[in-house]
Amino acid sequence: MLCAADLATPLGPFLVIVDGDGALVRTAFASVDEAEARMGEAVTIAPARCAEALAQLTAYFAGDRRTFDLSLAPSGTPFQQRVWSALQALPYGAVTSYGALAKQLGQPGAAQAVGRANAANPLPVVVPCHRVVGADGSLTGFLGGLDKKRALLHLEGALAETPDLFGDQR
DSSP states (O other), rough: OOOOEEEEEEEEEEEEEEEEEEEEEEEEOOOOOOOOHTTTOEEEEEETTTTTHHHHHHHHHHTOSSSSOOOOOOOOHHHHHHHHHHHHSSSSOEEEHHHHHHHHOTTTTTTHHHHHHHTTOTHHHHHHHHGGETTTTTOOOOOHHHHHHHHHHHHHOTTTSOOOGGGGGO
């Protein structure tokens, strides 16, 4: 049984879904209602089951947390899992490119495959796909939208010149 909760963030609603064991299986800049429509699967609204993830994400969005200590259970191919593991190793406030990540994985010609795995990440923010940018440093695709990617990178100090979309809410 999947349990979900909504988190109000400075960037809008953020969805958290955990499995029956309490492991995080999905996050998104969406509400529970939007997620049910996308997933085609009903979830039980249960903030208490999602409490630890909600607390850690609240601290992150407030600028008080740099890493997550949560049980994760993202569903994906072995290659996607490798990419997502590499993303988790990216330090707070750092960015890398798709090509650099492919090289790090020992597959220097796989930048596009890394991009597809990044786009399929079911745990944005917690698995920080927002820290991957184009080879020229440009901001590229993010399911939450480039405005949210820019704001997350600004929160982490990776884009100091970017306007602070969090305003005084942090």
